[in-house]
Amino acid sequence: MAAMSDHVADRLHAAITASGSLACVGLDPRPSLLPPSVVEEALARHGDTADGVASAFLAFNRGLIDAIAGACAAIKPQAACYEAYGWQGMRALIETVAYAHGRGVPVILDGKRGDIGSTAEHYQQAYLGAAPGLRTSAIPGCGADWLTINGYLGGDGVLPFRDAQARHGVFVLVKTSNASSGELQDRSLQVGADGATSVMQAMALLVAGWGASRRGSCGLSDVGAVVGATYPDQARELRRLMPDTLFLVPGYGAQGGSAADALAGLRPQGDGVLVNSSRGIIAAWQKHPSGGWAAAARGALDAMNRDLNRLR
Amino acid sequence: MAAMSDHVADRLHAAITASGSLACVGLDPRPSLLPPSVVEEALARHGDTADGVASAFLAFNRGLIDAIAGACAAIKPQAACYEAYGWQGMRALIETVAYAHGRGVPVILDGKRGDIGSTAEHYQQAYLGAAPGLRTSAIPGCGADWLTINGYLGGDGVLPFRDAQARHGVFVLVKTSNASSGELQDRSLQVGADGATSVMQAMALLVAGWGASRRGSCGLSDVGAVVGATYPDQARELRRLMPDTLFLVPGYGAQGGSAADALAGLRPQGDGVLVNSSRGIIAAWQKHPSGGWAAAARGALDAMNRDLNRLR
Numbered sequence: 001m002a003a004m005s006d007h008v009a010d011r012l013h014a015a016i017t018a019s020g021s022l023a024c025v026g027l028d029p030r031p032s033l034l035p036p037s038v039v040e041e042a043l044a045r046h047g048d049t050a051d052g053v054a055s056a057f058l059a060f061n062r063g064l065i066d067a068i069a070g071a072c073a074a075i076k077p078q079a080a081c082y083e084a085y086g087w088q089g090m091r092a093l094i095e096t097v098a099y100a101h102g103r104g105v106p107v108i109l110d111g112k113r114g115d116i117g118s119t120a121e122h123y124q125q126a127y128l129g130a131a132p133g134l135r136t137s138a139i140p141g142c143g144a145d146w147l148t149i150n151g152y153l154g155g156d157g158v159l160p161f162r163d164a165q166a167r168h169g170v171f172v173l174v175k176t177s178n179a180s181s182g183e184l185q186d187r188s189l190q191v192g193a194d195g196a197t198s199v200m201q202a203m204a205l206l207v208a209g210w211g212a213s214r215r216g217s218c219g220l221s222d223v224g225a226v227v228g229a230t231y232p233d234q235a236r237e238l239r240r241l242m243p244d245t246l247f248l249v250p251g252y253g254a255q256g257g258s259a260a261d262a263l264a265g266l267r268p269q270g271d272g273v274l275v276n277s278s279r280g281i282i283a284a285w286q287k288h289p290s291g292g293w294a295a296a297a298r299g300a301l302d303a304m305n306r307d308l309n310r311l312r
Numbered sequence: 313m314a315a316m317s318d319h320v321a322d323r324l325h326a327a328i329t330a331s332g333s334l335a336c337v338g339l340d341p342r343p344s345l346l347p348p349s350v351v352e353e354a355l356a357r358h359g360d361t362a363d364g365v366a367s368a369f370l371a372f373n374r375g376l377i378d379a380i381a382g383a384c385a386a387i388k389p390q391a392a393c394y395e396a397y398g399w400q401g402m403r404a405l406i407e408t409v410a411y412a413h414g415r416g417v418p419v420i421l422d423g424k425r426g427d428i429g430s431t432a433e434h435y436q437q438a439y440l441g442a443a444p445g446l447r448t449s450a451i452p453g454c455g456a457d458w459l460t461i462n463g464y465l466g467g468d469g470v471l472p473f474r475d476a477q478a479r480h481g482v483f484v485l486v487k488t489s490n491a492s493s494g495e496l497q498d499r500s501l502q503v504g505a506d507g508a509t510s511v512m513q514a515m516a517l518l519v520a521g522w523g524a525s526r527r528g529s530c531g532l533s534d535v536g537a538v539v540g541a542t543y544p545d546q547a548r549e550l551r552r553l554m555p556d557t558l559f560l561v562p563g564y565g566a567q568g569g570s571a572a573d574a575l576a577g578l579r580p581q582g583d584g585v586l587v588n589s590s591r592g593i594i595a596a597w598q599k600h601p602s603g604g605w606a607a608a609a610r611g612a613l614d615a616m617n618r619d620l621n622r623l624r
Contacts (some may be wrong), residue, residue: 028431030434030444031444031445031446032444034446039446039447042446043446043447048445048446048447048448048449048451049445049449049451050451052445052446053443053445053446053451056446078427078431078434080425080427080431080432080434080435080438081431081434083402083434083435083438083439084434084435084437084438084443084451084453085438085443085451086402086403086406086438086451086453086454087399087400087402087403087406088399089438090395090398090399090402091398091399094398094399112425112426112427112462113392113424114424114426114462115390115392115424116488116489116490117490119340119390119392119393120392122342122390122392122393122395122396123392123395123396125396126392126395126396126397126398126401127395131365131396131397132342132343132344133343133360133361133364133365134343134346134351134354134355134360134364134365134368135351135355135360136360137360139361139362139365139396139397139398141396141398142398150424150426150462150464151464151496152462152463152464152485152488152496152497153485153488153490153492153493153496154490154492154493154494154495154496154497155492155495156490156491156492157490157492173464173465176428176464176465177428178428178429178465178466178468178469179468180465180466180467180468180469181465181466182466183466183467183518184463184464184465184466184511184514184515184518185464185466187501187502187504187508187511187514188501188502188504189499189500189501189502190499190500190501190502192499192500196499199496199499199511202496202499203496206495206496
């Protein structure tokens with residue numbers, strides 16, 4: 001029996017196979033999405049403070065992770081939700097990542113970071129690697145498996161995130177799910193040597209280049225792409241430009257994308273796409289209050305899995 | 313006498329006038345840039361841990377702020393340097409911002425955040441505003457005056473950062489200072505209705521639009537632009553497209569830009585540009601060890617001010 005590959009795309013691929021799920025659950029907590037019991041307990045312990053919100057987020061996330069572990073491919077915490085509550089929020093984020101790893105769930109940190117090379121190194125240290133100490137010790141970071149990044153600064157803001165063994169990976173924004181994404185991403189280019197006809201195509205070709213020769217045994221590389229479910233025609237076009245790239249697909253469900261839309265970028269072999277849903281799962285208790293919030297989340301995830309798998 | 317305007321560009325303009333300086337000091341601490349005395353004290357108190365690094369960063373920043381307050385226009389902490397040390401690093405960042413405000417120094421937080429609208433709101437809460445609590449209280453964020461942001465997602469990722477009174481502002485990445493910035497930013501566009509001939513020009517015109525009708529009494533808006541000192545020809549071209557936009561200019565000094573390069577985007581009236589230097593100031597003690605690290609930073613800042621002011 002072959003040793004399990006430590007390549008980040010292979011680890012994710014294994015989680016997809018084991019769970020039978022292409023779903024990524026967005027852990028994007030907000031006070032308005034918290035179940036009353038979680039709110040009450042946090043208020044009783046910490047009052048209505050940053051500590052209170054952070055402890056409520058962590059309790060909510062732990063319950064959600066317990067409910068969804070094994071039935072999804074990954075979780076994707078949205079960094080901004082935690083950063084809004086200062087260092088206390090960041091601590092809850094870091095503890096959420098550790099908890100997911102304890103349950104064997106891969107973590108995609110949605111931070112959309114992007115900076116010049118020397119600064120990109122610090123983001124790599126913060127979220128995927130370890131940072132130098134005052135003397136010699138390496139101080140471990142958040143330890144996510146993947147980080148979303150913004151490639152507007154070009155390659156020297158992206159390459160510092162790659163490591164020799166591809167133990168960690170990135171998803172680079174190519175075509176985002178929001179209404180105004182076309183203001184820049186859809187602009188038509190004068191065709192150059194690479195043949196790109198739009199800004200998003202130029203970014204897609206950069207992504208394909210950054211990931212070239214970095215494929216795991218599953219055939220996918222450690223440099224993925226964010227491609228919104230709300231633009232399925234573009235997803236098909238982008239798949240042709242990025243044949244070996246894992247697509248992280250936001251915009252399913254609450255943002256308007258259907259299962260068919262979300263899977264528009266599937267590879268011919270029926271993989272290569274990870275579909276995110278956040279509010280539709282973590283706030284399912286608001287629509288289905290009986291049975292508890294964790295069971296409601298699991299029920300919504302099971303329904304999402306059925307919705308996606310009938311089209312694979 | 314007119315009341316002082318609370319518009320963020322007016323507050324920055326007032327700091328420029330009072331200090332006679334166009335300099336922004338980048339507070340980008342790294343263990344390798346810390347003076348030995350700061351390292352020793354942190355090690356003695358906290359050991360070689362995230363707490364140790366964070367406490368060293370904060371002590372270093374306080375000493376630097378004391379030395380440069382009144383002689384620079386603003387400070388610009390690079391978020392990644394702090395995030396690399398987890399929540400302890402974030403706490404040091406938040407305390408640095410508060411300390412600078414206590415000394416009357418405007419703060420530009422360099423986070424290069426960028427996301428869809430609902431997420432951009434959380435970043436606004438985190439760094440410029442306040443976040444909702446579990447019940448009703450607003451939990452104050454980091455309280456920076458400005459935040460750098462990435463406009464790749466278009467307007468709905470930018471507009472949530474603006475507030476009605478323009479008490480806070482953003483700098484949107486247009487042309488960054490790094491070597492590979494041209495991979496996307498320099499790509500030639502098919503000319504559309506706005507007349508932009510490159511990706512950076514399209515972004516510049518978006519920035520000008522987002523800032524239209526949002527000028528303070530100084531004539532500059534609350535939506536600024538990042539324009540690297542390493543590309544002075546582009547800076548002059550971008551100034552024509554963004555006549556009322558404050559330019560935040562990285563790349564002076566260590567990255568290779570001269571004073572003339574850094575000031576290429578000055579408005580005709582000799583303002584509208586803020587020039588950042590980080591390592592050249594905060595690590596000046598490594599080149600001029602006698603007299604102490606804080607005095608070395610002040611000496612380097614004074615030299616930078618002379619270098620810039622002879623060209624205004």
